[in-house]
Amino acid sequence: MNSTFDIQEELKKLPGKPGVYIMHDEKDAIIYVGKAISLKNRVRQYFQSSRNKGVKIEQMVTHISRFEYIVTDSELEALVLECNLIKEHRPKYNTMLMDDKTYPFIKVTVEEAYPRVMMARRMVKDKAKYFGPYTSAGAVKDTIELIRKLYHIRSCNRNLPKDIGKERPCLNYHIHQCEAPCQGYISRETYRESIQEVLHFLNGNYDPILKELEDKMQAASEALEFEKAIEYRELLSSVQQIAQKQKITDTAGDDRDILAAALEEEDAVVQVFFIRGGRLIGRDHFYLKVAKEDTSGEILSSFVKQFYAGTPYIPAELMLPEEIEDQELVEEWLTKKRGHRVHLKVPKKGTKEKLVELAQKNAQMVLKNDKERLKREEGRTIGAVRELEKILGLQGIVRMEAYDISNTSGFNSVGSMVVYEKGRPKRNDYRKFRIKNVQGPDDYASMEEVLTRRFEHGLLEREEKGEGGFSSFPDLILMDGGKGQVNIALQVLDKLHLNIPVCGMVKDDNHRTRGLYYQNQELPIDRNSECFRLITRIQDEAHRFAITFHRQLRSKGQVHSILDDIPGIGPARRKDLMRNFENIEAIRNATVEELKELPSMNEKSAQEVYKFFH
Numbered sequence: 250m251n252s253t254f255d256i257q258e259e260l261k262k263l264p265g266k267p268g269v270y271i272m273h274d275e276k277d278a279i280i281y282v283g284k285a286i287s288l289k290n291r292v293r294q295y296f297q298s299s300r301n302k303g304v305k306i307e308q309m310v311t312h313i314s315r316f317e318y319i320v321t322d323s324e325l326e327a328l329v330l331e332c333n334l335i336k337e338h339r340p341k342y343n344t345m346l347m348d349d350k351t352y353p354f355i356k357v358t359v360e361e362a363y364p365r366v367m368m369a370r371r372m373v374k375d376k377a378k379y380f381g382p383y384t385s386a387g388a389v390k391d392t393i394e395l396i397r398k399l400y401h402i403r404s405c406n407r408n409l410p411k412d413i414g415k416e417r418p419c420l421n422y423h424i425h426q427c428e429a430p431c432q433g434y435i436s437r438e439t440y441r442e443s444i445q446e447v448l449h450f451l452n453g454n455y456d457p458i459l460k461e462l463e464d465k466m467q468a469a470s471e472a473l474e475f476e477k478a479i480e481y482r483e484l485l486s487s488v489q490q491i492a493q494k495q496k497i498t499d500t501a502g503d504d505r506d507i508l509a510a511a512l513e514e515e516d517a518v519v520q521v522f523f524i525r526g527g528r529l530i531g532r533d534h535f536y537l538k539v540a541k542e543d544t545s546g547e548i549l550s551s552f553v554k555q556f557y558a559g560t561p562y563i564p565a566e567l568m569l570p571e572e573i574e575d576q577e578l579v580e581e582w583l584t585k586k587r588g589h590r591v592h593l594k595v596p597k598k599g600t601k602e603k604l605v606e607l608a609q610k611n612a613q614m615v616l617k618n619d620k621e622r623l624k625r626e627e628g629r630t631i632g633a634v635r636e637l638e639k640i641l642g643l644q645g646i647v648r649m650e651a652y653d654i655s656n657t658s659g660f661n662s663v664g665s666m667v668v669y670e671k672g673r674p675k676r677n678d679y680r681k682f683r684i685k686n687v688q689g690p691d692d693y694a695s696m697e698e699v700l701t702r703r704f705e706h707g708l709l710e711r712e713e714k715g716e717g718g719f720s721s722f723p724d725l726i727l728m729d730g731g732k733g734q735v736n737i738a739l740q741v742l743d744k745l746h747l748n749i750p751v752c753g754m755v756k757d758d759n760h761r762t763r764g765l766y767y768q769n770q771e772l773p774i775d776r777n778s779e780c781f782r783l784i785t786r787i788q789d790e791a792h793r794f795a796i797t798f799h800r801q802l803r804s805k806g807q808v809h810s811i812l813d814d815i816p817g818i819g820p821a822r823r824k825d826l827m828r829n830f831e832n833i834e835a836i837r838n839a840t841v842e843e844l845k846e847l848p849s850m851n852e853k854s855a856q857e858v859y860k861f862f863h
Contacts, residue, residue, distance in 0.1 A: 630672025636780035665795035
């Protein structure tokens with residue numbers, strides 16, 4: 250227990266108001282987040298020995314070093330805050346959704362003069378029309394491609410009508426997949442008629458286009474235009490495939506999600522059927538880590554709060570096999586998020602009850618079939634991270650970042666940053682660095698530049714309360730190398746007043762992973778362990794990512810130089826710089842006044858060049 254925090258004394262200070270309580274362990278990590286109508290009554294229950302709290306809660310209480318709380322004005326505010334904190338901190342003893350999936354939408358930019366059809370990952374209030382969400386990004390791309398072929402909708406980002414006639418029409422015009430509104434070849438009124446047909450199509454009205462394609466196919470065949478007939482036949486087949494996928498399940502035409510859970514010991518699966526406009530558009534399943542005594546109602550309650558806190562679309566109804574904890578409160582919260590009434594229902598008869606039963610059977614089937622695979626996958630990922638924690642004497646490793654440098658005799662030096670969370674690669678957070686300030690093959694100086702830029706950028710994003718790719722800091726930094734690379738990282742962290750563990754991935758003479766360098770000593774790893782395999786995968790991934798970037802730069806050869814990356818420096822100014830300065834180093838050392846003397850340069854461009862190198 251925290252010697253400076255007297256739990257019994259702090260319990261006496263708790264207010265009898267709604268709010269959120271946060272439990273910390275001896276290392277000050279957040280291990281549980283909960284909400285309460287009365288903080289005073291709820292938090293005190295954890296420390297009363299007479300209560301039957303269950304194995305999970307009893308185990309958690311033994312690790313509580315201190316707690317804190319946030320008072321809210323209502324229980325609804327407490328629920329919202331609880332969801333946000335759980336998503337942010339992912340506490341060990343909360344029932345956790347293991348998959349953070351996002352579902353794509355089809356977006357029609359009806360607010361534009363010449364609307365476009367595109368895929369969107371988020372639904373925002375921008376006056377566009379959104380369809381979905383869909384469970385398959387591949388299906389969305391296929392549908393958008395089909396729409397462009399059928400209705401000849403533009404795919405470019407040109408600002409129309411402002412940019413009409415400024416550039417030549419693109420390839421899509423020449424292959425008859427766009428009517429070239431960018432050239433004024435189609436009127437705004439005629440183009441918007443096509444958009445109206447697209448909207449009907451996306452709403453599931455396929456009959457007009459099916460009849461039209463069939464008529465065109467027959468006409469082309471009778472006119473002996475067999476290539477056109479084949480083209481119409483393929484389009485007809487594509488539309489029929491999409492129409493068949495949209496199986497009617499509900500004549501009411503409503504939007505609803507159907508949920509059911511299956512559980513076995515500490516594993517649970519929630520199956521969700523997505524019904525939009527009365528059609529089953531897809532289904533998906535989600536894995537949760539639970540305690541043995543958790544009930545299906547508790548699991549569904551946790552799932553609903555976590556899943557719908559992050560999903561961009563909430564349907565009018567959620568259908569469940571049983572009532573969940575805080576059902577009325579969850580309904581109120583979802584209604585507020587959606588902006589329209591949301592109902593949580595437990596159907597007792599008819600088609601809806603059968604759909605819930607079907608979801609239940611699917612959840613049980615997934616859990617049964619995937620249980621062994623999940624165990625193996627957990628061993629490869631989370632289990633391997635736990636082994637790493639034991640070797641290094643650390644706890645709570647979630648995010649790891651690994652770095653590598655690649656160059657050819659110092660030419661086009663680049664750095665790579667790869668990110669692993671819970672033992673899995675998080676590719677959206679990978680970053681590339683083109684070395685700006687180091688000449689020649691100096692890996693240590695290059696690594697110092699990469700790490701400095703990465704963490705300075707991250708500190709700036711945190712200061713501005715941004716959510717950029719650098720604002721999340723790792724729990725462990727992995728360096729491709731031993732003592733030298735580790736010390737470079739520690740120096741950068743010390744300079745920026747950051748305290749992050751740094752571990753080197755040491756290779757043998759055959760360039761194979763040999764061990765870990767941590768706190769001035771090399772630690773061996775069992776070559777047959779999952780930890781060894783994970784470290785090898787991370788090391789290989791960092792190297793692959795750096796090499797790939799370096800090859801991209803090399804393939805551009807002479808046509809691309811570091812000067813291309815300077816804002817405002819085009820071909821003319823680049824040539825001027827290279828004519829008047831001996832090399833890049835000379836440009837780097839030039840003053841603003843010297844740069845301004847060049848014929849093509851002005852004050853602003855000279856400042857940009859100087860700022861880029863400094």
